[in-house]
Amino acid sequence: MTDTEPPPVTHPAAVLDPSPDVPWRVDGLLAPFVAARVLTSADVHVGRRVARLCGEEDERVHLAAALAVRALRAGSVCVVLADAPATVVEPAEDEDAASPDVGPGVTVPADPTSGPLPWPEAAAWTAAVRASPAVADGPDGPPDRPLRWSGDRLYLDRYWRDEVQVREQVVDRSRDVAVDASRLESAVDRLFPRAQDERQRAAVRTAATSRLTVLTGGPGTGKTTTVARLVAALQDVAGPGLRVALAAPTGKAAARLQESVNDELRALAHDEDRERAGELRSSTVHRLLGTRPGSSTRFRHDAGHRLPHDVVVVDECSMMSLPLMARLLEAVRPQARVVLVGDAHQLASVEAGAVLGDLVAALPRGVVELTHEHRFGAELAALARAVKDGDDERTVELLRAGGEAVEWVETTGDRPTASEVAAIEADVRATGRLLVTAARAGDADTALAALGAHRLLLAHRRGPAGVAHWSEVAEDWVAQETGGRSAARFPPGRPLLVTTNDRPTGLYNGDTGVVVSTADGVAVAFGAPGAHRLVPTYRLPPAQSVHAMTVHRGQGSQFARVSVVLPPASSPLLTRELLYTAITRARERIRVVGTQDAVRAAVRRRVQRASGLGRPL
Numbered sequence: 001m002t003d004t005e006p007p008p009v010t011h012p013a014a015v016l017d018p019s020p021d022v023p024w025r026v027d028g029l030l031a032p033f034v035a036a037r038v039l040t041s042a043d044v045h046v047g048r049r050v051a052r053l054c055g056e057e058d059e060r061v062h063l064a065a066a067l068a069v070r071a072l073r074a075g076s077v078c079v080v081l082a083d084a085p086a087t088v089v090e091p092a093e094d095e096d097a098a099s100p101d102v103g104p105g106v107t108v109p110a111d112p113t114s115g116p117l118p119w120p121e122a123a124a125w126t127a128a129v130r131a132s133p134a135v136a137d138g139p140d141g142p143p144d145r146p147l148r149w150s151g152d153r154l155y156l157d158r159y160w161r162d163e164v165q166v167r168e169q170v171v172d173r174s175r176d177v178a179v180d181a182s183r184l185e186s187a188v189d190r191l192f193p194r195a196q197d198e199r200q201r202a203a204v205r206t207a208a209t210s211r212l213t214v215l216t217g218g219p220g221t222g223k224t225t226t227v228a229r230l231v232a233a234l235q236d237v238a239g240p241g242l243r244v245a246l247a248a249p250t251g252k253a254a255a256r257l258q259e260s261v262n263d264e265l266r267a268l269a270h271d272e273d274r275e276r277a278g279e280l281r282s283s284t285v286h287r288l289l290g291t292r293p294g295s296s297t298r299f300r301h302d303a304g305h306r307l308p309h310d311v312v313v314v315d316e317c318s319m320m321s322l323p324l325m326a327r328l329l330e331a332v333r334p335q336a337r338v339v340l341v342g343d344a345h346q347l348a349s350v351e352a353g354a355v356l357g358d359l360v361a362a363l364p365r366g367v368v369e370l371t372h373e374h375r376f377g378a379e380l381a382a383l384a385r386a387v388k389d390g391d392d393e394r395t396v397e398l399l400r401a402g403g404e405a406v407e408w409v410e411t412t413g414d415r416p417t418a419s420e421v422a423a424i425e426a427d428v429r430a431t432g433r434l435l436v437t438a439a440r441a442g443d444a445d446t447a448l449a450a451l452g453a454h455r456l457l458l459a460h461r462r463g464p465a466g467v468a469h470w471s472e473v474a475e476d477w478v479a480q481e482t483g484g485r486s487a488a489r490f491p492p493g494r495p496l497l498v499t500t501n502d503r504p505t506g507l508y509n510g511d512t513g514v515v516v517s518t519a520d521g522v523a524v525a526f527g528a529p530g531a532h533r534l535v536p537t538y539r540l541p542p543a544q545s546v547h548a549m550t551v552h553r554g555q556g557s558q559f560a561r562v563s564v565v566l567p568p569a570s571s572p573l574l575t576r577e578l579l580y581t582a583i584t585r586a587r588e589r590i591r592v593v594g595t596q597d598a599v600r601a602a603v604r605r606r607v608q609r610a611s612g613l614g615r616p617l
């Protein structure tokens with residue numbers, strides 16, 4: 001070997017994708033990226049196809065296109081090409097736990113033994129991509145190419161268009177709306193008389209004078225209360241008779257929104273406010289926009305056929321993908337007011353985009369953050385704040401101090417020992433016994449209360465720190481406690497998670513219930529203790545046992561006590577957003593099980609989702 005010879009290549013010339021789902025054969029420049037598990041063969045297949053349709057044979061462009069496809073799988077809307085060698089060494093962030101409904105992804109980490117990857121030289125690579133017949137270069141590039149270069153980012157063109165759409169809407173909606181200022185002030189004083197509710201008062205003022213408002217805050221900070229009262233205020237200062245739409249990305253969240261907003265409206269102190277606001281209905285964003293048969297990306301209401309509403313309020317916006325946000329904003333009349341509500345610090349949507357967080361960062365005005373926790377104890381609130389602020393020192397300090405509401409089982413190794421999970425075991429056994437005993441006795445309310453008393457949350461779906469493993473363990477504990485596992489399909493006491501929206505029963509994806517004995521055999525109880533309803537098992541939509549769930553799945557729900565078992569510090573799923581979301585699922589008490597390294601890694605690592613919102617075109 002001479003000095004001028006290239007270093008030996010450890011990559012095979014052609015590989016089969018080690019992720020078993022779609023074993024296409026990949027060769028050439030992209031093979032080592034598949035061998036190293038940076039790309040799947042599906043990324044390569046789609047990326048190459050898109051490029052070749054335009055006659056592009058340059059493998060460097062195929063690589064860039066495959067990375068743009070991969071980016072979507074990881075929740076980003078584009079890839080920052082120059083950063084790719086540094087940012088894609090780990091498998092996509094969401095490919096395990098974060099995609100519970102989109103099928104299995106790769107669960108193994110990138111294989112570091114496969115040698116350095118043959119990244120193209122940066123400047124030549126960028127030049128090849130920008131000059132490619134498959135790529136529209138810049139905002140004025142040809143409109144009919146599948147890929148778009150913008151700034152330093154490569155997009156699949158459709159996502160670039162969605163981003164432009166959202167950006168244009170933000171600009172178009174940035175002009176103030178004129179309202180009678182003294183009337184507004186008296187509405188604010190009437191609806192939020194207490195001086196300490198200044199943020200909520202500010203939210204009402206902002207929503208009254210803006211066409212786009214973002215209302216963000218953690219659980220229990222009064223978002224729903226504010227939504228109800230700001231609707232009442234708008235009916236006063238801009239109404240009466242405003243057409244108001246309430247919506248949320250999931251059916252479950254929409255149902256909850258309708259219930260809590262109407263409860264709050266009924267509780268308004270002044271008759272005129274109650275009368276003007278009336279009773280509101282809520283739906284999913286998809287249903288509001290009007291689904292079209294056979295299409296999940298086009299709706300009946302769009303820029304050419306706008307929604308009739310004057311005010312559109314959308315809750316749980318952290319779960320909105322970029323494409324859905326683009327479709328929503330273009331469908332709202334330019335004069336109408338949009339109020340986007342959610343917790344920007346939570347895990348973002350399973351699909352591409354972290355649009356709520358991006359909007360909070362990008363909007364020059366119109367963002368109101370609620371910070372006072374009405375429901376949360378001070379300990380939980382302080383812990384959630386330390387995590388949200390990225391302060392790992394303080395997080396460790398608060399966890400270590402512990403208290404009524406906070407417990408840390410600091411494990412020594414990545415896999416907790418039996419004694420380290422003893423407290424979880426005790427909780428699972430105690431709530432399991434209560435659940436099964438009540439369910440067997442036909443006491444649905446007590447069973448539902450037990451179901452909400454404690455929940456075990458995990459980051460991953462599979463592996464030693466995954467839901468599959470922990471569900472088995474938890475089910476065993478409960479079985480030991482209650483006389484063994486039953487062979488029946490619906491044994492009383494089995495907790496169930498509905499996995500699809502089902503109109504006939506009015507159940508939603510994410511609803512949880514419990515099998516209970518009744519005079520006519522078994523049925524499944526759903527709803528709140530004291531207000532439950534029974535669904536016969538033959539009418540039950542697809543559902544699965546739920547002894548444990550992913551943190552992602554837990555979004556939109558709260559439980560009295562939560563135990564979260566953290567994966568090893570090296571897990572790419574372990575992020576600040578994940579830990580924050582897990583902690584804020586607890587109403588009374590959080591138990592964190594994991595190493596100090598894992599806690600610190602979680603607090604320090606933010607979910608990185610590439611997007612161009614708020615950045616120059």
Ligand SMILES: Nc1ncnc2c1ncn2[C@@H]1O[C@H](COP(=O)(O)OP(=O)(O)OP(=O)(O)O)[C@@H](O)[C@H]1O
Nearest residue numbers: 197200217218219220221222223224225226374375
């Ligand atoms: N200004 C206020 N004064 C007194 N209580 C309030 C005020 N705002 C909200 N609350 C109370 O605080 C609790 C939480 O409020 P709310 O449900 O509106 O919060 P949220 O942010 O929507 O919570 P989540 O995200 O969990 O739905 C409720 O019991 C509500 O009645």
